[in-house]
Amino acid sequence: MVPWNFLYENPLTQNVISWFLFFYGVALPVVIIIGAIGLKGFIELTRFEKGSTFLYKLNPVTKLVFGVVVMAVASTTIWWIGALLTLAILPLYLTLNNGLKKFLYVVLLVFSTIIGSTWAIAPYTPTSVLELVFPNPSSYETLWVWPSYFTYMGYEPVLTLQAVIYGLQTSFRVTATLVSALLLILTTTTSDIFRMFTKMKIPLPITFSIMVGVRTVPKIFEVLDTSVKMQLLRGLSYNKPKVLRVFYYLYAGIMAIVPAIVYLFRGAKTLAISADTRGFRAYPGRTSLVNLSFTNLDYIMFAVIVLLIIVDIVANLTGFGRTIPYEGL
Amino acid sequence: MGFNGISGAVNEPGELPWEVVVGYFAIALAIVFIIGKKYGGLKAFTTLDLVYIGIGGAFAMVWEFYIGSFIGRFLPSTPFVSVGFWGRLIIVFIVAGLVRKAGAGMLTLFIFDFLSDLFHYGFGGEPMFFIYETLTYGLFVDLMIVFTKGKIFGIGYTPKEVDQPSAISVSRTNVLAALEGGILGALWALPDPLFYEGFFGPFIYAYAPNWGKIIFHIYAFLPGDIIMGIIGGILAYYIARAVGQ
Numbered sequence: 107m108v109p110w111n112f113l114y115e116n117p118l119t120q121n122v123i124s125w126f127l128f129f130y131g132v133a134l135p136v137v138i139i140i141g142a143i144g145l146k147g148f149i150e151l152t153r154f155e156k157g158s159t160f161l162y163k164l165n166p167v168t169k170l171v172f173g174v175v176v177m178a179v180a181s182t183t184i185w186w187i188g189a190l191l192t193l194a195i196l197p198l199y200l201t202l203n204n205g206l207k208k209f210l211y212v213v214l215l216v217f218s219t220i221i222g223s224t225w226a227i228a229p230y231t232p233t234s235v236l237e238l239v240f241p242n243p244s245s246y247e248t249l250w251v252w253p254s255y256f257t258y259m260g261y262e263p264v265l266t267l268q269a270v271i272y273g274l275q276t277s278f279r280v281t282a283t284l285v286s287a288l289l290l291i292l293t294t295t296t297s298d299i300f301r302m303f304t305k306m307k308i309p310l311p312i313t314f315s316i317m318v319g320v321r322t323v324p325k326i327f328e329v330l331d332t333s334v335k336m337q338l339l340r341g342l343s344y345n346k347p348k349v350l351r352v353f354y355y356l357y358a359g360i361m362a363i364v365p366a367i368v369y370l371f372r373g374a375k376t377l378a379i380s381a382d383t384r385g386f387r388a389y390p391g392r393t394s395l396v397n398l399s400f401t402n403l404d405y406i407m408f409a410v411i412v413l414l415i416i417v418d419i420v421a422n423l424t425g426f427g428r429t430i431p432y433e434g435l
Numbered sequence: 436m437g438f439n440g441i442s443g444a445v446n447e448p449g450e451l452p453w454e455v456v457v458g459y460f461a462i463a464l465a466i467v468f469i470i471g472k473k474y475g476g477l478k479a480f481t482t483l484d485l486v487y488i489g490i491g492g493a494f495a496m497v498w499e500f501y502i503g504s505f506i507g508r509f510l511p512s513t514p515f516v517s518v519g520f521w522g523r524l525i526i527v528f529i530v531a532g533l534v535r536k537a538g539a540g541m542l543t544l545f546i547f548d549f550l551s552d553l554f555h556y557g558f559g560g561e562p563m564f565f566i567y568e569t570l571t572y573g574l575f576v577d578l579m580i581v582f583t584k585g586k587i588f589g590i591g592y593t594p595k596e597v598d599q600p601s602a603i604s605v606s607r608t609n610v611l612a613a614l615e616g617g618i619l620g621a622l623w624a625l626p627d628p629l630f631y632e633g634f635f636g637p638f639i640y641a642y643a644p645n646w647g648k649i650i651f652h653i654y655a656f657l658p659g660d661i662i663m664g665i666i667g668g669i670l671a672y673y674i675a676r677a678v679g680q
Contacts, residue, residue: 139505148501260513287552311477311485312542318489319496319546326497363502367526370490371533371678378483 114251124252135222138214145331147211150204151288153324154295157203160403161293166302168404168411169294173286175411179418180282184426185275187417191282192216195289202292212288216281223277228269229261239275240268296321318377322370329369333362444637449644451633459630463570467541470581474537484534491530492546498522500551514655521659523547524623525667528588528616531576532671533678535585540576541569567635571626579619588612588668590675612668620664624656 114120143151156162161169176195180188196216199209229252233243240246247267257263296317303313334355343354446453471477480488503519530543548564579587586592589608628649637644 309477311480312545314482315485315489315492315542315546316549318486319493319550322490322493323497323550326494359502360506367494367529368674368677370494371487371529371674374486374490374678375483378481378486381482381486 108247108249111248117253120251121253124250124256127250128256135218135225138218138221142214143211143218145327145334147214148327149324149331150208151211151215152291152327154292155203157293159201159203161198161201161289163401163403164293164407165400165404166290166294166298168400168407169290170302172407172411173283173290175414176286177283179414180279183418183421185278187421187426188278188282191414192278192285195282195285198289199285208292212285216285219281219284220274220277223280224270224273226273227276228273229265231269231272232262236266236268236272239272291320314381326366326370329366330359330362333365334358337361447637447643449633449646450637451629451644453634453638456630456634460566460570463574466578467570467574470537470577474581476538477542479536480534480538480542484536484539487530487533488539488543489546491526491533491543492550495523495526495543495547496550498526499547514652515659517656517659520627521663524620524660524663525670527572527576528619528664528667529671529674531580532588532590532675535580535587535590537577537581539580541573543576544569544573563635563639567626567630571630572623575619575622579615583615588615588671588675590672608672609669612672613665614668616664616666616668616671617661618664620660620662620667621657623664624653624660628652628656 112119113123176191180191196209196213199205199212202208233246236246237243248264249267249270250265252261252263252265254263262269299320300313300317303316304310337358338354342358343351346354444450499519499522503522507516507518527540527543527547531539545565545568548568552564576587583592589611592608592611632649632652633644633646636642
């Protein structure tokens with residue numbers, strides 16, 4: 107029994123607080139994303155910038171293998187290994203160009219992902235799934251009892267401490283992967299990724315489309331950002347109370363989608379023409395001025411990767427293997 | 436413990452028999468080869484087509500994981516509403532309308548999967564998702580392109596008996612766009628419950644399939660996906676015209 111049980115036993119406070127919690131779970135990650143990270147932050151976190159520190163010097167293959175291994179380790183071991191990996195990778199962002207800024211953005215992104223994933227999992231996880239992690243349902247501690255109609259939204263009738271822990275644990279699988287995947291994007295030029303795929307003998311048309319895609323992701327945020335600003339400049343939300351600003355921003359964001367799609371597709375012609383004028387696909391193979399090689403830094407990184415694999419194996423042998431069933435994630 | 440986050444569970448109680456799944460994907464792959472041979476495969480795409488596909492894949496990814504998941508937070512969680520998935524559906528239909536060559540659907544889904552892995556999932560469970568998504572969602576779109584002889588959603592279609600391209604032909608092509616979009620939308624509602632929940636979910640994450648849930652999800656996905664398919668078809672028609680195809 108929790109000390110605040112009188113709050114959910116009284117229907118009035120139960121309803122008010124439940125809706126507050128519902129919106130808190132929904133709104134907090136959104137407020138973090140809009141208010142603190144913003145579209146600018148997303149551009150910063152998805153766009154390559156030239157740099158000279160060690161992550162920029164690594165071979166793209168090394169970084170890709172690192173990302174895949176981090177993901178594999180995080181998804182086959184106990185949750186705290188994923189959490190430790192997240193914490194260990196985060197400081198690497200400080201070594202990037204504009205490191206502190208990128209670090210702060212990525213910390214906020216990780217934090218909002220943790221809150222978002224926890225709230226996306228905890229209220230919906232049935233006891234049958236929880237039992238796989240915490241075998242004794244009678245020991246579950248009730249944190250909150252939702253009004254009965256919350257079950258229509260897919261909520262379990264009761265929110266337990268165990269469900270929150272489960273949600274939190276699962277979120278670390280996502281964050282470890284997220285921070286390692288973004289590192290590759292931030293420190294590798296699209297043409298280096300292109301070279302890597304050519305070496306791996308992936309057909310040129312597929313590689314080209316992938317590169318257009320990778321290049322377009324930050325551009326989408328940029329185009330949306332410009333479109334939102336244009337709408338605000340033209341007077342949207344002018345003379346309106348500041349509290350409503352977020353809603354206007356959201357409205358402008360939704361209104362920006364169709365023009366952004368049309369704008370990007372129209373721009374496709376220019377890109378295709380410029381690729382064609384550079385002789386793209388004139389010959390079946392591709393020649394390259396830059397030869398990607400493996401340096402000592404790569405070998406150090408490979409040692410780290412091997413170490414991670416050993417950690418994974420040891421963890422599994424000693425019973426710290428995949429202990430969270432994560433349904434549908 | 437398995438490979439790349441895949442548990443490899445087959446013959447779980449209630450799981451779709453692996454023979455059925457392998458059979459489907461073998462037939463699908465055979466169809467892909469036949470289509471590829473007949474219509475030129477990857478070589479048939481111009482550079483412009485490849486750019487459309489790349490941009491479409493990127494937009495579908497940004498929609499599903501950033502914009503759609505953001506909007507979805509404001510809506511109740513129910514299988515009837517799936518803003519992220521609907522966005523992907525509409526964008527893939529638009530790309531199909533712009534490219535109109537067999538293979539466009541599969542390649543867009545492949546790029547979408549690759550980018551989602553790069554930015555979000557980190558290649559967990561691959562290559563299962565590449566195989567599953569390109570040979571279901573992508574292949575359905577491509578089959579529609581083949582069936583309509585490259586005039587998907589009525590783009591480029593002119594009824595024979597009409598002398599001048601008047602309002603009649605426009606309204607007729609709109610009906611075609613809505614009809615084809617609706618059929619494709621209905622098809623898009625099936626792979627997730629059937630293949631994902633019935634086989635790949637248990638196969639990759641080793642959870643127990645639940646056929647009550649699978650059937651319910653088919654019913655729940657159908658209305659929304661059909662409506663979005665119709666909207667997607669019509670939108671593809673207009674955007675293809677706006678972009679100047």
